[in-house]
Structures are given as structure tokens and as C-alpha cells.
Amino acid sequence: MKIDEYIKLLPKADIKPVNLIHGEEYYLVRALLDKLKSLYRVRVLWGDELTLQELLRELTSMAIFSKEEVFFIFKGEEILKEGKGATSLIKGLSRLGKNKVFFYIDHKLSDKDLKKEPFATIGELGEVISANKLDKKRVKSLVLNKLQKEGISIEEDALEYLLNSTSYDLTTLKVETDKIILFGSKRVDLQEVKKIVLAQGEFNIFDFLDAFYTKDWDRALLSLDELTRKGVPALQIFAVLANYAIKLYTVKELQEWEMPIERALSEVDVKHPLMVANFKRYLSKYNLKELLFLIDRLHYLDFSLKIFYAEPEASLRNFVVEYTLNEKGTYQKRDKRNQD
Template identity: 25%
Template sequence: MRFEDFIKDMREDKIKPVYLFYGEEDYLIDYSIKSLKEKYVNEGLETLNYIVLDGDNIEMSHIYDACETLPFMSEKKVVIIKNLGIFGSKTKGQGAEYFNQKKDELKKYISTLEDYICLVFVEKNTNIDKRKGIIKSINKFGRVIEFTKLKGRDLNNWIGKAFKKYGKIISYNNINYFIQHSSYFDRDINKSLYDLENEIIKLVNFTGDRKEINVKDIDEVMTKSLDTNIFNLLNSIGEKDINNSLKVFHEMCVSNEPIPLILYMIIRQLRLILMLKLLKEKGYDKRTIMGKLRIGDYQYKIFSNQSKNFSNAKLEESLNLCLESDENIKTGVMDDKLALEMLIVRMCS
């Protein structure tokens, strides 16, 4: 079940007695819990009808105590249990050992939950093992919901609405530019919608009374990630723009990005672009390519666009130049910064 389906069920009063919330998007998990509380728990009676338990410090008796008492002057009683630690392929946390021994008891109890209760297990940034009996039991009597990062139109709409909330407007193209600079899909950086919201607030404050957010604002306010700078660098190289290529490289140096890391990232992205082109030529579809390269939809789109500026021969030549520069740096033949500058000039030629 998806996050959107849960919100729809909640609006239609089709809430189940038990859920497992898990996944990488903390913001959406917190938003869902907040929405659940706002809809079913009367403000002022939270201490009686909204209970949060830490899975590291509870036993079955605490779950019974939380769930058995009826809601007081509220439609439902909401009980949140965080980090129980028994849903993944490997258990984790102090309470996991105890609840591993109590799995059958917990499964049996889940099957007896009344409609007045909404019991939610929350496991953030956790991969679950759907073969486990406890998860099958939750799925049978409730729902298991994975909170993945927003993508495509859903992400664009979320960003547009977030700016609108602060009285700002931003075009579709500038939303995509904002996403590109946000590192939201960077596999090496754990970013959530909380981080995007912080960037949006910074842009709102920066633009003051001006209503529309433009590219210049984004460039001024948002710190470019290494991935974004490498993307911009290869774009300029693909367009044979030596001056802008060197400008982007020097900006990375000013930001104290290590030269070896910059070279590694250039090689990595060139390899991904070449592999994508070769897989396309062999007739593989988008989903298969994404799986083989272990990239997401947004990265696929970026690499596909960049691949149009490079022939296979040019990519292979550029990779050989990179390896030559790497050897020159490691053997002391050339200063690392000079070696990268020479590499960029040669790749642009």
C-alpha cells in the first residue's frame, strides 16, 4: 500500500485497526501520523487517546494497557509504537530480543484488535522482510505501507504547493531545476522532504516580497551538491564549453571538494552514461536499465539527456583520459589541480 492510498482511506473513514509504517521518507511518515491524530483525536484529550511507545523500552503488557482502554470523547484511540526492531531480516534494538520471543502472542493480539483502536508500528529507514509471519498478520488485519521518496509529478506538486503555502509561485521548469540542485535523489546523501522544506523556507526569506522564484534565486541560495556540480561540468564538457567547464571545476575547488573525489565522480558518471547508452542499444527497456545500473527514475532522466551530447567513442576516450590523469596525479608527474584542468580542456576539444 502507498502513502497516497492511506491518506485516501483516512479521508473516507476506512482506517484499519493496525498498520506498519516503514521506509526512507521520514516527512511522509510523520505527516501521516499527524493527519491520523488530527482526524481522530480531539485536541485537549491527547494524553488519553494518543499514546506513543518506544519499542526499546516496552513489553506486551504496555501494548495491552495502551490498546485495551476505550477512547475518551474521541472517535478512535491512536497508539504509535516506534522502533520495535523485529520487522527486518535482522532484528535490532533492545526490545527486539524480547519481542522475537513474543511474536506469536503479538500476532494473536493483532487479530483481536477492535475498530476503535488504530495501532501503528513505525520503522523509519528500515527494510522489512515481508516473509515474516508478523508482517503477514499485519497485512491480513490491517495494512503495511512503504514510505518512499516522492517522484515525478507527486514531487513537483508537493514542491509547488509548499511554495504556494508561503505565497510564492515557481514555474514547472524551475521546480525541476530546484530538484536538480537539492540532492534529494543522491544515493550517498540521506535527504528527505524536511531538507527540501528547509531550502524552500530559505528561498522564501531570500526573495522577500517578490512573488516568483527564479533560477537566479536558486543559484544564489542553494548550495550545489557534488553530484549537481559534476552534472553541470559534464553538461559543459558535452557542449565543448571550456570556459564554463573550468568555472564549475574552480567552484568545486573553492568549496574544498577533494580533487581525487571530483575525478572519481567524473569517472563514475561517464561510466554510467556509457553503460546506459550500450544497454539502450541492446534493446533493454527503461526499468531493466535502471535495475542494472541501480539508479532511480530521476537519475535515468538526467543520464539519458546527457548521453545525447556524447558518442560512445567520445565517452571511451574521456574515460581513458581520466585514467591517464589519475596515474599522473598518483605518480607525482603533475599537480592534481593542474591535471584536472588539463583533463577538462582535453575532454572539451
């Protein structure tokens, strides 16, 4: 069964005890996981961090003491490669009753592979769900529908530019369409897409973010000035800056709880290889206290913009200047009113 068909059936269909997802369309796999989380209590496990025995112990203990629960196992091939042991596990899972399991393998299995154990047993007892790459026509339709649901129309040449510049990759397209939505325009043309998507010109919004979160303050100011000259809305820049700060803080918090960095980044929807690499660099530059201070200052900026209708461009630039001075140890708080 195709994964998009399975997602549509989920609200009404009963989940079988053991299931296999295979394929490289991670965006749709994530959509399935999000759907499951909206319907059931879900636990995410990683096959490369568990032995077969540990997984069985985890599943059986939960079956005794808890209500129905769904286990979603990334890197499922690490568990399923254990041959006869894995086949026995799968047969045992079919008798657990309450708990359901999804094994995810991030590449397509051939028909020949699926006839081998333990995949053949999964096919008999549960669902085998394919998450193959979608064709270009389907990808285009998904992007267009997402924008239309947000009340945004996009010109045909702008849409084609968006699709081609991202190589029709759904995970990248999700990031880029989210930025277009964040941009706030209800009708998007080619020039607006070029301002937003994948960095155009000498400086772009990602140059600014990269400079800011690597503490290259001179470059941050130069790129910010370039962006405002090119007409990129200050509110859009602020929104992305704040979004990054919250994600970085969340990842730092999760690391405090000893969550692996890749998994922590995945939890805040940072999955694209380039974004993962960038966020790792940014995390090396900031500690938890610094990020909390940054979020606090961004909160005050947001308050001044929304409540006192401060001029966005000047306010954002002043914020960056003041934050730069703070980092250099010369910032003087401006929260207090002048007293003459």
C-alpha cells in the same frame, strides 16, 4: 498500499486495529502522522523504550478508560522483533476494538520479509503501508504544488537548482521551500533561490544563525552585514532568527520535562541530521532564562517593525549590537526615553 494513497483515504476509511508502515520516506510518514493527529487522539511511543509487556499494558489500560485512540510507534522493529510474543500481541490488538496501532519501520521490507511473522499476521489483520522514496518527477510535482498553493511561481531553472542542490530529499526540501515561502517573493528566480537555499557566497543566512546561536558575535555582525549588502531582506532574517529562538526555547522546555533531546527536536520539526547537530550545539550555549530573554527582545523588535514601521535593516543590526553588548555584560536598556 502506498502511503500517499492511504493518507487520501483516511478521512473516510476506518482504521484497522493494527497496521505496519515501512520505508525511508520520512517526510510522508510525518505527513501521515499529522493527518492522524488532525482526526484522532494520537499518542506517539518509541519501540526502543518499551518492552512488549509494557506496550500491551499501555494499550489495554487505555482501551478500558478512554475513548478511541491511535498509537503511533516509531522504531516498531524493536517491538516486532520479539517473534512469537509480537505475533500474539498483534492478534490481541485486533480484539481491542477502540484503539488502533501503527508500527513504523524506517526501511523497506522485502516481500520475503513481509511473509514472515509477525508481519504476515499484520497483513492479515490490518494494513501494510509502504513509504518508499518517491521518484524525481513526483518530488518535483510536490514542491511545485506546495509553492503554487502559497501563490508563488518559480522559474524552471530556479526549481531545478533547488531540487538538485537538495538531492531531491523531501525532508530537506520542506525546509528549503519553507524558507522560500518565508522570503516573501511571489515570483522566484534563480538568483533569489541562490540567496536562500543551502548557503551561497562568503556568508549566508545560516552563517549568521550559526554565529548568533553559538555566541560568535563578531562573525554574527560580519555575516549580517554581508547578507544585507547582498540584498537578503532584513525581515526574512528576523523571521528565521525568531523561529530558531522559539524552537530552541520549546526544546529546552521539553527537556525540563525529561523528554529525550532527539524527540524534543522532532516535536519542533528539526529532523534533518545537519539541523539536529546544529541545534544541539546551540542548546549547549543557551539556558532557558537566556532564551526567554532573547524571545522577549525579539518581541519588542517585532513590535517596533510592525507598529512603528522602524527601518528593518538598521533595527535588526541595532538589535544584534545591543544583544551582543548585553551578552558581554555592557548592555544598557534602551526602553526608557531620554529625559533631558
